[in-house]
Amino acid sequence: MAHWIEPHPTGIYVRPADAWIDPSQPQERALVTHGHADHARGGHGHVWATRETLAIMALRYGTASGTAVGYGEEIRLGGVAIRYVPAGHVLGSAQIILDHAGERVVVTGDYKRRPDPTCLPFEPVPCDIFVTEATFGLPVFRHPDTGSEMDRLLHALHANPDRCVLVGAYALGKAQRVICELRARGHHDPIYIHGALERMCALYQDFGVDMGKLRGATGVPAKDMRGAIVLAPPSALNDRWSRRLPDPIAAMASGWMRVRQRARQRNVELPLVISDHADWDELTDTIREVAPSETWITHGREEALLHWCMTHQYRARALALVGREDEEEG
Amino acid sequence: MRQFSQLLDGLVYTRSRNGKLALIAAYMREAPDPDRGWALAALTGNLDLKAVKASAIGQMIRARTDPVLFEMSRDYVGDLAETVALLWPRPGNEPAELDDGSLSLSAVIDRLHSVSRAAAPDALGQMMDHLDASGRFALLKLATGGLRVGISARLAKTGCAQAFGLDADDVEQVWHALAPPYATLFDWAEGRSARPDPEGTPYFRPFMLAHPLEADSVDLADYAAEWKWDGIRIQIVGTGQKNGGGTRLYSRAGDDITGSFPEVAQAFTGHAVLDGELLVKGEFQGGEAASFNALQQRLGRKAVSAKMMADYPAFVRLYDLLIEGDDDLRALPWTQRRARLEAYMAQLSPDRFDLSAVIDAPDFAALADIRAGARDAAIEGVMLKRRDSPYVAGRKAALWYKWKRDPLTADCVMMYAQRGHGKRSSFYSDYTFGCWTEDGELLPVGKAYSGFTDEELKWLDRFVRGNTVNRFGPVREVEKTLVLEVAFDSIHDSKRHKSGLAMRFPRIARIRKDKPAAEADTVEGLKRLVS
Numbered sequence: 001m002a003h004w005i006e007p008h009p010t011g012i013y014v015r016p017a018d019a020w021i022d023p024s025q026p027q028e029r030a031l032v033t034h035g036h037a038d039h040a041r042g043g044h045g046h047v048w049a050t051r052e053t054l055a056i057m058a059l060r061y062g063t064a065s066g067t068a069v070g071y072g073e074e075i076r077l078g079g080v081a082i083r084y085v086p087a088g089h090v091l092g093s094a095q096i097i098l099d100h101a102g103e104r105v106v107v108t109g110d111y112k113r114r115p116d117p118t119c120l121p122f123e124p125v126p127c128d129i130f131v132t133e134a135t136f137g138l139p140v141f142r143h144p145d146t147g148s149e150m151d152r153l154l155h156a157l158h159a160n161p162d163r164c165v166l167v168g169a170y171a172l173g174k175a176q177r178v179i180c181e182l183r184a185r186g187h188h189d190p191i192y193i194h195g196a197l198e199r200m201c202a203l204y205q206d207f208g209v210d211m212g213k214l215r216g217a218t219g220v221p222a223k224d225m226r227g228a229i230v231l232a233p234p235s236a237l238n239d240r241w242s243r244r245l246p247d248p249i250a251a252m253a254s255g256w257m258r259v260r261q262r263a264r265q266r267n268v269e270l271p272l273v274i275s276d277h278a279d280w281d282e283l284t285d286t287i288r289e290v291a292p293s294e295t296w297i298t299h300g301r302e303e304a305l306l307h308w309c310m311t312h313q314y315r316a317r318a319l320a321l322v323g324r325e326d327e328e329e330g
Numbered sequence: 331m332r333q334f335s336q337l338l339d340g341l342v343y344t345r346s347r348n349g350k351l352a353l354i355a356a357y358m359r360e361a362p363d364p365d366r367g368w369a370l371a372a373l374t375g376n377l378d379l380k381a382v383k384a385s386a387i388g389q390m391i392r393a394r395t396d397p398v399l400f401e402m403s404r405d406y407v408g409d410l411a412e413t414v415a416l417l418w419p420r421p422g423n424e425p426a427e428l429d430d431g432s433l434s435l436s437a438v439i440d441r442l443h444s445v446s447r448a449a450a451p452d453a454l455g456q457m458m459d460h461l462d463a464s465g466r467f468a469l470l471k472l473a474t475g476g477l478r479v480g481i482s483a484r485l486a487k488t489g490c491a492q493a494f495g496l497d498a499d500d501v502e503q504v505w506h507a508l509a510p511p512y513a514t515l516f517d518w519a520e521g522r523s524a525r526p527d528p529e530g531t532p533y534f535r536p537f538m539l540a541h542p543l544e545a546d547s548v549d550l551a552d553y554a555a556e557w558k559w560d561g562i563r564i565q566i567v568g569t570g571q572k573n574g575g576g577t578r579l580y581s582r583a584g585d586d587i588t589g590s591f592p593e594v595a596q597a598f599t600g601h602a603v604l605d606g607e608l609l610v611k612g613e614f615q616g617g618e619a620a621s622f623n624a625l626q627q628r629l630g631r632k633a634v635s636a637k638m639m640a641d642y643p644a645f646v647r648l649y650d651l652l653i654e655g656d657d658d659l660r661a662l663p664w665t666q667r668r669a670r671l672e673a674y675m676a677q678l679s680p681d682r683f684d685l686s687a688v689i690d691a692p693d694f695a696a697l698a699d700i701r702a703g704a705r706d707a708a709i710e711g712v713m714l715k716r717r718d719s720p721y722v723a724g725r726k727a728a729l730w731y732k733w734k735r736d737p738l739t740a741d742c743v744m745m746y747a748q749r750g751h752g753k754r755s756s757f758y759s760d761y762t763f764g765c766w767t768e769d770g771e772l773l774p775v776g777k778a779y780s781g782f783t784d785e786e787l788k789w790l791d792r793f794v795r796g797n798t799v800n801r802f803g804p805v806r807e808v809e810k811t812l813v814l815e816v817a818f819d820s821i822h823d824s825k826r827h828k829s830g831l832a833m834r835f836p837r838i839a840r841i842r843k844d845k846p847a848a849e850a851d852t853v854e855g856l857k858r859l860v861s
Binding site (some may be wrong): 271 | 342343345349395396398399400402403406407408409412413417419426427447462463578756798
């Protein structure tokens with residue numbers, strides 16, 4: 001089946017289109033699902049992606065040459081019909097739908113099923129081959145309700161007016177989502193952000209995502225940040241940058257926080273289980289919904305999802321793509 | 331259960347001691363009776379549940395979910411209770427992350443107290459269905475008697491004391507006269523009744539503890555020296571009642587260990603409180619007491635056979651006299667208490683009680699020589715006590731010092747590694763190491779999971795991942811190429827490892843990247859260190 005789609009360690013090659021999907025090495029022609037560094041990179045010849053993803057790639061990797069593909073718009077490369085539909089992962093994230101020789105392949109990239117104020121939700125598309133991620137592919141990963149995690153964050157903030165809450169969140173996607181969720185809950189105070197987040201937040205705002213009053217945290221006197229939320233990349237939690245903050249409560253917004261010892265390892269005092277990936281139930285429900293003849297698992301906890309597929313009569317294989325998944329992101 | 335499980339979560343994640351105390355105090359003020367009393371019992375290790383064995387939990391989850399997925403999850407998470415709490419499937423379409431509020435802590439405890447061993451897994455399963463992941467985790471820890479949230483019983487009592495403005499030592503004093511769910515404690519705390527009077531009961535007094543000696547020397551004019559004995563530090567509390575039940579033995583942590591050493595308790599009929607070292611008769615330590623290993627055979631037993639008592643006869647080497655009759659001597663300086671203790675010895679049976687000897691040395695240098703000689707005599711080290719010091723609770727700087735002998739070391743080859751527990755669950759941090767036999771085989775001699783820095787741990791973890799030759803479930807066998815310098819307090823014969831040896835308190839002192847594995851130590855060499 002589908003000899004026209006070839007999994008390689010460095011990415012998926014679409015032979016008739018002579019193009020790679022999310023290649024980890026520079027290629028002449030690349031179809032990119034979203035802007036995270038384990039899927040997108042600089043150095044390609046020509047890139048096809050949503051216009052948001054292209055803007056993110058220009059910002060992060062200096063990508064100059066690209067064709068913007070709108071959600072639902074069809075393009076043809078070498079006889080392969082290609083469509084991009086929302087994946088619900090971060091701003092501009094897309095699943096890539098490929099049709100050729102009577103077969104449909106869906107490559108999810110990274111995706112989630114929960115609603116996200118910063119991007120369009122995942123659209124399930126029935127297909128023959130479903131190429132999926134499996135980041136949270138273990139039944140221990142069941143994300144709690146986002147709202148209740150946000151309530152815990154606000155509760156901790158209000159219970160400690162002399163302190164600030166420092167939230168570690170990935171610079172692309174998670175940080176902006178947390179900010180929007182806070183605004184949706186009536187938190188309209190200025191939110192302080194680490195320098196590493198500033199340009200991405202500005203990009204989101206350019207694309208119409210309203211995040212309210214954001215202030216750079218650098219150079220602000222500690223006392224001004226009492227009772228405030230400060231957002232920074234996860235690495236900043238344990239580094240010297242955080243020492244200038246007023247008695248910060250260290251929080252982290254990530255699906256990995258589900259496991260206690262991960263939180264303790266990172267010295268996180270307030271774990272917030274908020275993820276931009278599908279959890280176990282969502283991964284398996286999506287496979288059921290899409291009802292593929294074959295499932296390919298690109299990266300994550302492949303073994304467990306593979307086992308589930310086998311025991312539920314879904315043909316499946318693990319692709320062992322190299323270089324996926326930075327554990328910061330989740 | 332929600333309030334309780336949130337308290338437990340808070341205690342796990344909050345790093346500062348004050349933060350933990352604040353959480354405990356807030357809970358004790360806000361939670362209803364009898365929930366908070368049961369919570370206090372759970373946190374102080376006074377909840378004798380053990381309704382379910384860990385193996386029953388494994389059975390319970392395998393019946394509800396795919397056993398292969400369970401094993402994969404458990405390997406990833408590293409802790410059985412947490413794995414089960416996280417992946418517990420709710421019946422029907424109920425959301426798994428919701429606590430429906432129908433189960434109180436006291437209802438849970440009542441159920442677990444009354445359920446039979448056979449019915450326990452089902453009862454547990456039914457309760458799990460009402461809870462969220464936090465609640466399920468708390469429930470499993472309660473049911474298996476393994477509530478470890480990084481706080482000591484002492485901290486829990488201190489938090490409770492703080493909640494109501496009581497003195498922590500005061501709470502400790504009355505503690506053993508109380509029973510869960512501590513209604514009289516909360517009555518006193520909230521001003522509804524007087525302080526419970528432990529008088530007449532053999533209650534626990536706080537121990538005086540020592541700092542490790544860091545200075546180069548101390549002036550022996552100010553400090554007295556005694557040998558440090560390798561047993562269990564205990565407090566003998568006698569009420570003078572002749573009809574038995576008048577004497578209790580407490581460990582350093584305040585646990586009542588009378589039941590494990592009935593012959594010692596029965597041999598003490600006085601009305602007094604003494605501090606000493608529980609030992610087994612023998613020759614290993616300076617020709618005067620058996621090794622700690624021998625004493626270990628007696629620990630933790632709820633009932634002791636006559637054979638046990640004959641094979642490992644226990645006695646107490648006395649260090650201090652705190653109370654004699656109605657006289658509280660704790661405010662007196664050490665020299666005076668020592669004199670009173672020496673006089674008191676006349677009342678005690680020499681078969682079960684003797685006096686810790688003071689070391690006579692003209693100056694510190696001479697003492698150092700005497701201590702160095704003690705290596706052959708297998709003595710743990712030396713204690714230095716300020717002559718003018720009263721007996722005060724806890725560890726006050728510059729009053730008592732312990733000067734332990736330097737550890738032994740051996741160069742061993744890493745053989746196997748496993749993921750750690752707790753904070754270390756994503757690192758391979760538990761190492762099994764071995765030494766060479768005459769036939770050129772490596773036999774395990776010990777396991778260690780501490781002694782290395784965070785940086786070294788990352789290096790070791792990478793080494794394990796990059797040098798795995800075989801896997802047995804969660805255990806990785808590695809290439810036998812890495813030498814670890816292992817420090818340990820002592821070594822003895824044991825069936826625990828194939829080499830027939832086991833180390834006491836082994837820890838990784840250094841990673842010997844410079845040493846070829848073939849030059850690591852031999853089992854024969856280690857055997858010579860066993861006395």
